[in-house]
Amino acid sequence: MKIDFVSDVACPWCAVGLASLEQAIARLDVPVELHVEPFELNPGMGPEGEDLVGYLGRKYGSTPQQIIERQALIRSRGAEVGFAFGPRTRVYDTFNAHRLLHWAAGDGRALELKRLLLAAYHGRGENPGARDVLLRAAGEAGLDAGRAAEVFDSGRYADEVRQRVAHWQRLGINSVPSVVVDDRHLIQGGQPVEVFERALREIVGNAAA
Numbered sequence: 001m002k003i004d005f006v007s008d009v010a011c012p013w014c015a016v017g018l019a020s021l022e023q024a025i026a027r028l029d030v031p032v033e034l035h036v037e038p039f040e041l042n043p044g045m046g047p048e049g050e051d052l053v054g055y056l057g058r059k060y061g062s063t064p065q066q067i068i069e070r071q072a073l074i075r076s077r078g079a080e081v082g083f084a085f086g087p088r089t090r091v092y093d094t095f096n097a098h099r100l101l102h103w104a105a106g107d108g109r110a111l112e113l114k115r116l117l118l119a120a121y122h123g124r125g126e127n128p129g130a131r132d133v134l135l136r137a138a139g140e141a142g143l144d145a146g147r148a149a150e151v152f153d154s155g156r157y158a159d160e161v162r163q164r165v166a167h168w169q170r171l172g173i174n175s176v177p178s179v180v181v182d183d184r185h186l187i188q189g190g191q192p193v194e195v196f197e198r199a200l201r202e203i204v205g206n207a208a209a
Helices: 012-026 052-060 064-080 095-105 110-124 131-140 145-154 158-170 193-208
Strands: 002-007 033-038 178-181 185-188
Touching (some): 002 012, 012 110, 012 193, 033 095, 033 110, 033 158, 052 064, 095 110, 095 131, 095 145, 095 158, 110 131, 131 145
Parallel strands (some): 002 033
Antiparallel strands (some): 002 178
């Protein structure tokens, strides 16, 4: 089974969804190839980012109270799957993160780098597009920090990331997380473990039939 996890580091439900999906996969008795795929929620945002409350209010029409309530829900859902959310006061562009993730896929380390970047942003409020954050995470993921610096500074893989984002948009993906199984089946949202497990088992059963 091949699973493409289409997501953005800036998306809190993607942090919940990835943790939940991985736990569901661990319950299956079939081999799974899990790939992380890029999606941009904040394309073109400046490197300094934007205030979280102001950004969400402008983009979604959310009031400060609604944002507080939604963050409480996300923290609760994260705790259920072992992901600890910390304070986040700003939203950032993640294009550089996606470039490093694309590079890391070549070494088979993209999934681990993704986990570390989700923790850096959603757990500690760090800028996941910043050079120092990305290079530290690359090293922690077992990647060569020197090569990671070369990728970051050169701007490599920008075209490849844009092509992948466009690919998913052409297929109708406009929200994340989106889980695409065997290029045919779509599961959307940061679902509970049981929901992912049930859906994946149904796909396996239908394929066997």
